[in-house]
């Protein structure tokens with residue numbers, strides 16, 4: 001009986017799912033491993049953190065995605081290493097997984113840039129747990145201020161967001177909206193107008209990859225909605241209850257959201273793979289990892305480049321396209337054909353600022369701003385969401401929020417704090 005090649009895919013994010021899907025019907029056994037039993041739609045995590053959506057709206061059980069694909073098995077577990085001579089992957093506390101092809105699709109994680117106190121006191125926004133923890137904390141700060149308004153003098157309702165990229169802009173805009181639209185009604189005895197959202201960006205503009213007109217639109221919109229945008233500012237250190245800026249100012253603040261930078265998943269180092277800038281795994285033009293036969297890397301963890309040699313951005317479309325590409329390459333190798341280089345088809349960039357406000361720069365020099373860009377942003381995210389149930393649920397939630405000026409899940413569940421604020 002012919003031996004069926006084994007493909008192990010590490011990570012059920014955008015990239016890993018596309019590798020597994022792309023191998024549908026191929027003569028291979030695919031094992032998809034993830035530390036969670038669900039896929040997370042990261043672009044909408046900030047809406048979970050700001051009570052716009054429920055965690056279940058942006059997550060999908062991985063097993064449920066492969067009912068009709070017989071050659072995929074799912075294994076929940078955390079990959080910790082690999083034995084390259086035995087060609088096995090180590091999964092924490094479980095039997096090793098043998099592989100002929102190993103695809104690393106483990107994504108990225110937060111980097112605190114060595115800022116003292118940031119890791120201890122800051123809230124990152126990369127996982128569903130991060131988003132739920134932040135939502136719990138935000139709502140809990142309002143409950144605490146409602147019980148004792150002197151909390152306001154101690155920065156109880158000052159929310160500092162670090163990083164003026166799309167995630168920082170989206171989070172700051174959504175927090176300002178939550179306070180003005182919803183908490184104003186939820187806490188009638190509290191002076192909610194004293195709640196502050198401070199967006200801190202080191203450069204002299206927001207939304208770095210966008211054109212100047214889009215950056216300006218984001219800045220003006222956020223300021224008009226009450227966000228205190230500080231450009232050319234830098235957080236020097238963070239303590240329990242305060243944030244100190246590089247110019248020496250100490251701001252009482254009990255919440256710091258860190259949206260400032262990412263690095264490749266440290267698993268790349270644990271697997272002993274060659275790494276470049278920000279830990280991203282070095283790849284050949286076809287996305288194979290040099291010096292590691294049978295190894296591939298896709299998505300945020302990979303240092304894939306365009307035809308001019310510039311690193312591709314860490315975005316969902318890059319992860320999806322690179323995942324599909326690797327699936328095609330494995331098929332080609334099985335058929336005895338040579339591999340082809342990965343070519344990214346640029347789908348443009350978008351960022352939402354809040355209700356009826358977004359910027360979108362699409363292929364063909366189509367630049368949208370305001371309500372039209374916002375509708376385009378909503379449509380794109382609905383289409384990209386994994387699973388029809390999630391799409392329907394998100395659509396209903398968005399329509400409800402838009403029509404009623406309300407938000408649903410502003411719950412405090414489970415543990416509130418990750419530190420001693």
Ligand SMILES: Cc1cc2nc3c(=O)[nH]c(=O)nc-3n(C[C@H](O)[C@H](O)[C@H](O)COP(=O)(O)OP(=O)(O)OC[C@H]3O[C@@H](n4cnc5c(N)ncnc54)[C@H](O)[C@@H]3O)c2cc1C
Pocket residue numbers: 010011012013014015016033034035036038039040041042043044045046077078079080105106107108125126166167265267298299300301314315316317319350
């Ligand atoms: C808050 C936020 C907002 C974003 N907004 C946008 C946006 O608007 N548009 C856009 O295009 N992109 C956006 N991105 C980026 C986009 O989400 C990423 O580019 C994309 O998720 C990368 O896909 P990936 O498959 O490489 O990694 P991921 O989607 O991160 O998936 C990695 C998977 O690997 C698993 N994993 C990690 N380590 C292990 C391990 N040791 N063992 C087992 N499993 C492991 C994780 O659980 C995860 O499921 C955003 C990202 C964030 C964090």
